[in-house]
Structures are given as C-alpha cells and as structure tokens.
Amino acid sequence: MRNPRKVVIGVFLVAIFFTSISVASIIKSSQDESFQAFTTGIECRAQGDIMPEPFDTDLVAPVTPTEGNELFCSLPGGIAPRPWDDTDDDDQSGD
Amino acid sequence: MLNFLLEYGTTIFHILNLIAWYLIYRKGRLLNINRLTVKYFIFFFLIVIVWNFFMIVSNRSPVVYIIFWAIFSIYELYFVLTVIFYLAKARKNYAELYIIIISILAIPIILSALLSYTNRSYSPINTSDFYNIILLMIGSILVLKSIINYPSFMDNIESFFIFSGFVLYFGLHILASNALSIDILKNFNFAKYATFISLIYWFGSVFFIWKIRSKHSS
Numbered sequence: 575m576r577n578p579r580k581v582v583i584g585v586f587l588v589a590i591f592f593t594s595i596s597v598a599s600i601i602k603s604s605q606d607e608s609f610q611a612f613t614t615g616i617e618c619r620a621q622g623d624i625m626p627e628p629f630d631t632d633l634v635a636p637v638t639p640t641e642g643n644e645l646f647c648s649l650p651g652g653i654a655p656r657p658w659d660d661t662d663d664d665d666q667s668g669d
Numbered sequence: 670m671l672n673f674l675l676e677y678g679t680t681i682f683h684i685l686n687l688i689a690w691y692l693i694y695r696k697g698r699l700l701n702i703n704r705l706t707v708k709y710f711i712f713f714f715l716i717v718i719v720w721n722f723f724m725i726v727s728n729r730s731p732v733v734y735i736i737f738w739a740i741f742s743i744y745e746l747y748f749v750l751t752v753i754f755y756l757a758k759a760r761k762n763y764a765e766l767y768i769i770i771i772s773i774l775a776i777p778i779i780l781s782a783l784l785s786y787t788n789r790s791y792s793p794i795n796t797s798d799f800y801n802i803i804l805l806m807i808g809s810i811l812v813l814k815s816i817i818n819y820p821s822f823m824d825n826i827e828s829f830f831i832f833s834g835f836v837l838y839f840g841l842h843i844l845a846s847n848a849l850s851i852d853i854l855k856n857f858n859f860a861k862y863a864t865f866i867s868l869i870y871w872f873g874s875v876f877f878i879w880k881i882r883s884k885h886s887s
Contacts, residue, residue, distance in 0.1 A: 578759035582766055585753060588807070589770045596777035596800035603792045604784045618734070618791040619860060620798035621741065621842065623679040623717065624724040626734035629789035 679861055680721045682868040687714040689875040693827060697882065702755050706828040709748045716741050732786065738794060739782040742801050746774045749808035749835075752828075756815045774804070799843075806839035826881055830874035838867035 618626055674681075693699075694707045720737035727733040754760040754767055781797035784790075813832045816825050841863030 578757045578762065581753070581757040582759050582763045585750070586766060586770055588804070589773050592800055592804045593773050593777055596797055597780060599796045599800070600777055600781045600784060600793045603796045604788050604790070606792075617795075618731075619795045620738055620791070621802075621860065621864070622724075622734065622738060623683065623721050623861060623864065624676075624729060624734075625861075626724070626731045626791075627729045629731055629791070 679865050679868060680718070682865065682872065683714050683717050683721070686868055686871050687711060687718060689872060690714065693875060693878060697827070697878075699827065700824055702752065703825045703828050705755065706752055706825075706831055709751070710831050713744065713748060716744055731789075731791075735782050735785055735794060738798075739778050742778045742798065743771075743775050745805055746778075746801065747771055749805055749812065750774070752812050752832075753808060753815075756812060777801075802839050802842050806836065806843065809835040809839060823881075823885060827878055830871070830878060834867050834871045834874065837870055838864065841866060 617628075690707060690711050694704075694711060697707075699707055716737075720741060723733050723737065724730070750767070750771060751760070754763070760767065777797045777800065781793035784793040809832050813829070813836060816822070816829050816832065819825055822829070842860055845859040845863040
C-alpha cells in the first residue's frame with residue numbers, strides 16, 4: 575500500500591457505500607410483512623457456532639437432519655446421485 | 670457421540686485453535702504487524718468461545734445470540750480495518766478518520782441487532798451479516814495482497830495464513846448462508862460447516878508455520 579491517503583479515502587468511501595446499502599436493506603427487510611419475510615425471519619443464517627432458538631416457536635424454519643435426509647447423498651461430487659428410493663422404483667419398473 | 674460432534678465440533682475446534690495460535694504467539698518471534706495480527710486473531714477465537722459458552726448457559730437465547738453477534742461483527746471489522754491501516758502506515762496520521770470509519774461500519778450492525786430484537790425476527794441481522802461478510806472479504810483480500818507484496822514475506826507468514834483463512838471463511842459464508850446463494854444453501858448449519866472448514870485450515874496452517882519457521886531458522 576504505497577499511498578496511505580488514497581487507501582484511507584478508498585476505505586472511507588467503501589465504508590460509506592456499504593453502510594448505506596446495508597442500512598437501506600435492513601430497514602426494507604424489517605418492514606416487509608409478507609409470509610416469506612416472516613418465515614425467513616425465523617431462520618438465523620448469520621455467523622455463529624451455536625444456533626439460537628427461533629423467536630417464534632410455532633414455525634421452525636431451520637432444516638435439521640431427519641430420517642428422510644438419509645436418502646440424500648451429501649458426499650463430495652459434482653452431480654448428486656438420485657435417492658435410493660428412486661433407484662428401487664426404476665429397478666421395479668424395469669422388471 | 671456423532672450428534673455431540675456435529676453440535677459442538679466447531680466450538681471444540683475454536684478452543685484447539687486458540688491454544689495452537691496462543692503457542693505461536695508465545696513461542697514465535699513475531700514482529701510488528703505480524704505480532705498484532707496474531708494477537709487480534711487470538712481475541713477473535715476468545716470472543717467466539719465466550720459467545721458459545723453463554724449460548725450454552727442461556728439455552729440458545731436469541732437475545733444472547735444477538736448481543737454477541739453484534740460484538741463479534743464489530744470486532745471482525747475492527748480487526749481487518751486496523752490491519753489495513755497499519756499496512757498503509759496510516760494508523761497515526763489518520764487516527765480520527767479511523768475512528769469515524771469504525772463508527773460508520775458499526776451503525777448497520779447496531780441497527781440490525783436492535784431491529785431483530787424489537788421485531789423478533791432474524792431478518793435484519795441476516796441482511797447486515799451478508800453485507801459485513803462481503804466487506805470483510807474485500808478487506809481480507811486487500812490485506813493478503815499487501816502481505817504478499819511486502820518486502821519481507823517470511824516475517825509475515827502467520828498473517829498470510831490468518832488472512833488466507835479469512836478469505837476462505839468469508840467466501841464460504843457468502844456461499845453457505847446468505848441471499849445470493851442458491852436457496853438450498855441458506856441455512857445456519859451450512860454456515861457452521863463453512864466455519865468448520867476454515868477452522869481446519871487455520872489449525873493445519875499452525876503445523877505449516879512451525880515447519881517453515883524451523884526450516885528457516887536452521
């Protein structure tokens with residue numbers, strides 16, 4: 575970083591820009607009263623290790639592993655294989 | 670056991686990273702900006718560990734989460750901004766502007782924390798966190814670029830690993846947890862895995878640093 579003045583002014587402008595769009599988006603998102611805003615508002619997606627409890631316990635949005643999820647492959651790979659159930663169906667239909 | 674690891678794996682890894690990086694800070698001969706970066710990095714882990722402790726004690730209280738999220742987010746911005754100012758040699762000459770910039774950046778964090786609390790919705794902090802992460806990602810890339818161009822790269826090897834880890838951390842968090850990512854990835858657990866991958870990188874880099882340092886000193 576050769577020119578301190580340029581760096582400081584650049585950082586200042588970026589900070590102003592991001593603060594403006596961030597504040598505008600925060601106010602917009604908090605005023606949105608649609609059902610989608612309600613459901614996404616329940617789910618916390620910010621940083622952190624331990625997920626907080628939802629504010630409203632009637633509708634729990636975060637997806638937690640269930641027995642059904644075992645059917646999905648979550649291992650590395652570009653294209654996910656189909657769930658086992660579908661394969662069984664294909665085998666049966668092939669017969 | 671597996672459930673415990675899935676739930677508290679990142680918490681345990683934060684403690685392991687804190688110990689490993691504290692040993693680097695104590696045993697290594699760190700100078701100037703490198704020493705400062707490692708010191709701030711240790712505090713970064715310390716805040717998360719205290720945050721996790723209070724989350725467990727308070728039984729995942731949303732209020733505790735929001736308070737610590739705000740502290741942690743402001744600290745992240747303070748960390749990256751301070752390093753940028755030090756690298757630009759502008760910390761002393763532009764002290765007032767430095768404080769003004771931190772104050773400006775803290776506005777959306779405090780506002781979103783208050784709105785989340787009053788509206789009883791995570792939407793404001795999700796939005797604020799998304800913009801913070803983009804900003805921190807840009808800042809980390811800028812720091813990394815400066816460290817690579819520094820005349821004595823070997824003197825700042827710890828800072829290089831810390832900020833390359835931050836680029837990975839913020840990059841994965843953008844993908845894992847926020848608005849621009851594909852819908853299926855918008856989930857707290859994916860963001861947790863993003864943190865876990867970065868923690869593995871930081872923990873592994875301790876061994877690389879130790880190896881590189883010992884090879885250079887002999």
